[in-house]
Amino acid sequence: xxxxxxxxxxxxxxxxxxxxxxxxxxxxxxxxxxxxxxxxxxxxxxxxxxxxxxxxxxxxxxxxxxxxxxxxxxxxxxxxxxxxxxxxxxxxxxxxxxxxxxxxxxxxxxxxxxxxxxxxxxxxxxxxxxxxxxxxxxxxxxxxxxxxxxxxxxxxxxxxxxxxxxxxxxxxxxxxxxxxxxxxxxxxxxxxxxxx
Amino acid sequence: xxxxxxxxxxxxxxxxxxxxxxxxxxxxxxxxxxxxxxxxxxxxxxxxxxxxxxxxxxxxxxxxxxxxxxxxxxxxxxxxxxxxxxxxxxxxxxxxxxxxxxxxxxxxxxxxxxxxxxxxxxxxxxxxxxxxxxxxxxxxxxxxxxxxxxxxxxxxxxxxxxxxxxxxxxxxxxxxxxxxxxxxxxxxxxxxxxxx
Amino acid sequence: xxxxxxxxxxxxxxxxxxxxxxxxxxxxxxxxxxxxxxxxxxxxxxxxxxxxxxxxxxxxxxxxxxxxxxxxxxxxxxxxxxxxxxxxxxxxxxxxxxxxxxxxxxxxxxxxxxxxxxxxxxxxxxxxxxxxxxxxxxxxxxxxxxxxxxxxxxxxxxxxxxxxxxxxxxxxxxxxxxxxxxxxxxxxxxxxxxxx
Amino acid sequence: xxxxxxxxxxxxxxxxxxxxxxxxxxxxxxxxxxxxxxxxxxxxxxxxxxxxxxxxxxxxxxxxxxxxxxxxxxxxxxxxxxxxxxxxxxxxxxxxxxxxxxxxxxxxxxxxxxxxxxxxxxxxxxxxxxxxxxxxxxxxxxxxxxxxxxxxxxxxxxxxxxxxxxxxxxxxxxxxxxxxxxxxxxxxxxxxxxxx
DNA sequence: TATGAATGAGCCTTCATTCAT
DNA sequence: TATGAATGAAGGCTCATTCAT
Numbered sequence: 001x002x003x004x005x006x007x008x009x010x011x012x013x014x015x016x017x018x019x020x021x022x023x024x025x026x027x028x029x030x031x032x033x034x035x036x037x038x039x040x041x042x043x044x045x046x047x048x049x050x051x052x053x054x055x056x057x058x059x060x061x062x063x064x065x066x067x068x069x070x071x072x073x074x075x076x077x078x079x080x081x082x083x084x085x086x087x088x089x090x091x092x093x094x095x096x097x098x099x100x101x102x103x104x105x106x107x108x109x110x111x112x113x114x115x116x117x118x119x120x121x122x123x124x125x126x127x128x129x130x131x132x133x134x135x136x137x138x139x140x141x142x143x144x145x146x147x148x149x150x151x152x153x154x155x156x157x158x159x160x161x162x163x164x165x166x167x168x169x170x171x172x173x174x175x176x177x178x179x180x181x182x183x184x185x186x187x188x189x190x191x192x193x194x195x196x
Numbered sequence: 197x198x199x200x201x202x203x204x205x206x207x208x209x210x211x212x213x214x215x216x217x218x219x220x221x222x223x224x225x226x227x228x229x230x231x232x233x234x235x236x237x238x239x240x241x242x243x244x245x246x247x248x249x250x251x252x253x254x255x256x257x258x259x260x261x262x263x264x265x266x267x268x269x270x271x272x273x274x275x276x277x278x279x280x281x282x283x284x285x286x287x288x289x290x291x292x293x294x295x296x297x298x299x300x301x302x303x304x305x306x307x308x309x310x311x312x313x314x315x316x317x318x319x320x321x322x323x324x325x326x327x328x329x330x331x332x333x334x335x336x337x338x339x340x341x342x343x344x345x346x347x348x349x350x351x352x353x354x355x356x357x358x359x360x361x362x363x364x365x366x367x368x369x370x371x372x373x374x375x376x377x378x379x380x381x382x383x384x385x386x387x388x389x390x391x392x
Numbered sequence: 393x394x395x396x397x398x399x400x401x402x403x404x405x406x407x408x409x410x411x412x413x414x415x416x417x418x419x420x421x422x423x424x425x426x427x428x429x430x431x432x433x434x435x436x437x438x439x440x441x442x443x444x445x446x447x448x449x450x451x452x453x454x455x456x457x458x459x460x461x462x463x464x465x466x467x468x469x470x471x472x473x474x475x476x477x478x479x480x481x482x483x484x485x486x487x488x489x490x491x492x493x494x495x496x497x498x499x500x501x502x503x504x505x506x507x508x509x510x511x512x513x514x515x516x517x518x519x520x521x522x523x524x525x526x527x528x529x530x531x532x533x534x535x536x537x538x539x540x541x542x543x544x545x546x547x548x549x550x551x552x553x554x555x556x557x558x559x560x561x562x563x564x565x566x567x568x569x570x571x572x573x574x575x576x577x578x579x580x581x582x583x584x585x586x587x588x
Numbered sequence: 589x590x591x592x593x594x595x596x597x598x599x600x601x602x603x604x605x606x607x608x609x610x611x612x613x614x615x616x617x618x619x620x621x622x623x624x625x626x627x628x629x630x631x632x633x634x635x636x637x638x639x640x641x642x643x644x645x646x647x648x649x650x651x652x653x654x655x656x657x658x659x660x661x662x663x664x665x666x667x668x669x670x671x672x673x674x675x676x677x678x679x680x681x682x683x684x685x686x687x688x689x690x691x692x693x694x695x696x697x698x699x700x701x702x703x704x705x706x707x708x709x710x711x712x713x714x715x716x717x718x719x720x721x722x723x724x725x726x727x728x729x730x731x732x733x734x735x736x737x738x739x740x741x742x743x744x745x746x747x748x749x750x751x752x753x754x755x756x757x758x759x760x761x762x763x764x765x766x767x768x769x770x771x772x773x774x775x776x777x778x779x780x781x782x783x784x
Numbered sequence: 785t786a787t788g789a790a791t792g793a794g795c796c797t798t799c800a801t802t803c804a805t
Numbered sequence: 806t807a808t809g810a811a812t813g814a815a816g817g818c819t820c821a822t823t824c825a826t
Binding site: 028029030040041044049050 | 819820821822823824
């Protein structure tokens with residue numbers, strides 16, 4: 001990686017949590033300058049404008065979020081364990097896996113009406129998660145872990161919606177209570193489909 | 197109502213959807229000037245500063261949202277119909293009951309880390325909704341509509357989380373598909389507790 | 393005095409110390425509204441504009457200052473005692489006879505280059521003080537208290553300058569030390585002319 | 589000196605007389621923009637806020653004032669001549685050595701009640717002047733120019749107070765008459781201590 | 785590539801003032 | 806006489822961005 005690329009990467013990494021926490025409009029380029037220690041000119045050497053930086057930051061946050069999920073699920077050997085690992089990983093929204101909480105939600109409410117290109121990226125991430133969940137269950141069915149007549153595609157959508165809803169409501173409330181209930185409920189729903 | 201109060205009210209009403217759509221940081225006082233047709237000075241006669249206006253706008257949006265829900269549920273005579281009315285009312289996030297979508301989500305992601313006083317208001321609204329749902333079911337149990345061993349308090353939390361999650365994911369996707377599935381699922385879950 | 397005049401008088405009295413302390417430019421009409429409890433409209437019923445209020449306030453402060461001096465000097469029976477009373481009255485600039493200290497200085501530095509009409513009033517006050525001092529000494533000479541060849545007119549000018557200089561320097565320093573020395577010195581100078 | 593430092597210096601130099609003439613509150617940042625030909629943004633690149641600019645301007649004015657005094661006194665060879673040079677330099681307040689007149693007075697009346705950090709700087713300048721005068725006389729005593737029993741420390745305080753008082757009163761009056769009298773008087777007082 | 789001085793539009797807010805009631 | 810809603814210019818300051826070095 002060239003020096004330029006390294007700097008660019010560093011900017012994105014340092015900027016990512018700030019945008020995720022404060023939001024796109026509320027984060028100033030000067031905030032990023034401060035946290036990177038770079039000069040104004042240098043920032044603009046690497047990113048044409050704020051929008052480009054935002055775009056890279058959204059990508060980074062989503063990629064980072066997905067990576068942590070993948071890392072948690074990957075080592076698990078059974079479908080049930082993978083699903084439970086997913087649930088547990090996202091089970092404490094107040095100590096989230098990336099600073100500021102789920103980027104889909106954080107950027108989503110700001111982007112839905114006003115930043116279509118960001119919304120498109122977020123939507124891809126949503127589908128990625130849903131497909132990942134569906135894929136795990138499908139695999140589980142094939143491995144005779146789950147009963148075959150489970151409508152797993154629908155469940156994946158329901159599960160992800162429920163967790164995202166629980167995530168933001170918990171963060172607003174300032175405690176993980178709702179998410180605990182949701183985790184318990186989802187696990188119970190999953191167990192109902194386990195073939196013993 | 198005095199003229200001043202009327203103007204204040206008008207400002208809030210005109211400002212409410214703008215803040216709900218664009219967000220707190222991204223909405224400028226000049227946006228509100230434009231939409232109200234008032235001068236800058238006049239705005240500041242009615243609101244000490246932007247924060248005060250935001251506070252009034254959050255209150256208004258939440259109150260307005262709650263009011264529409266209440267209006268939809270109120271006329272229904274049975275608990276099942278009330279719950280279904282709730283689900284149907286919020287079933288199309290792309291044509292939401294107030295412009296910009298659910299204010300709990302819109303303000304929530306911006307407020308959770310940075311505006312505690314707003315978060316407190318949002319949390320009160322969340323509990324209001326959950327309690328309203330729980331209350332309907334409880335009434336339904338007493339009226340022998342639902343079986344008595346339904347853990348309705350937990351269901352209320354689950355239901356609201358699922359709908360909020362579905363709401364924002366649908367808005368990001370730009371279609372109501374997820375929400376339709378959630379509606380169908382929730383209605384099925386409810387029917388399971390109906391005593392026929 | 394009519395009600396209107398009473399209100400006008402009240403405004404001036406309440407406004408006077410604020411302008412004397414904060415200065416003309418730094419005092420806002422809203423500061424005066426606050427301290428008087430009057431509405432914007434009411435203020436402008438009594439004073440055409442801020443300049444008119446300032447003008448009245450300057451008059452009031454000067455008049456008030458002069459009045460306190462006169463009250464302190466008047467009862468004294470001899471010229472020496474009158475001069476000493478004057479010196480003692482102005483001897484503690486940090487607890488001045490009107491809030492904010494000598495209005496000649498406070499308005500003078502702001503007015504000298506930019507508000508000629510105010511400067512004119514201040515100058516009249518300066519001459520009033522100098523003439524008062526000169527008049528006391530002249531009377532003292534006639535009463536054989538002081539030797540006849542004292543150039544009392546020059547002394548009056550010197551004395552007032554010294555006290556005004558000491559007043560502001562003491563206020564800047566935050567202690568009365570300089571003024572104490574000046575008081576001692578002036579009294580010694582006066583005693584040199586006393587016929588025993 | 590870097591370009592940035594040069595610009596900063598230029599801003600201070602151009603701003604200094606304006607603040608000295610109009611006062612801190614009455615001088616707007618836009619006044620400084622105009623006189624420097626710089627944009628608002630550029631001003632704020634060099635000074636965090638108005639207060640920082642004021643601080644630099646006060647320093648500059650005081651330093652500049654002190655510099656001119658030092659330049660006038662320095663070349664003189666005897667203590668008497670130095671004192672007379674000081675008196676003569678400040679003898680015409682209507683054509684003062686820096687535009688707007690003595691900064692100690694100009695900033696002092698505005699700062700005494702409301703800007704303690706400025707007042708501290710002014711006080712340091714006052715003591716500097718008093719000490720300079722006292723130092724000259726002390727040196728004169730050592731050189732047998734002045735009689736040894738002159739309480740020169742007290743005289744320095746008296747002299748500076750008198751000149752500051754005369755300065756502002758002259759400026760208010762719009763003529764140098766009082767200052768001429770003060771000059772004459774001070775010189776006479778000094779001569780009384782000269783050993784011939 | 786990196787710097788940081790410069791820009792000017794725009795932001796939030798305050799100000800003096802007016803005027804219908 | 807008193808009120809307070811309305812005004813718009815101006816104030817201090819921040820922002821994203823440009824560009825010569």
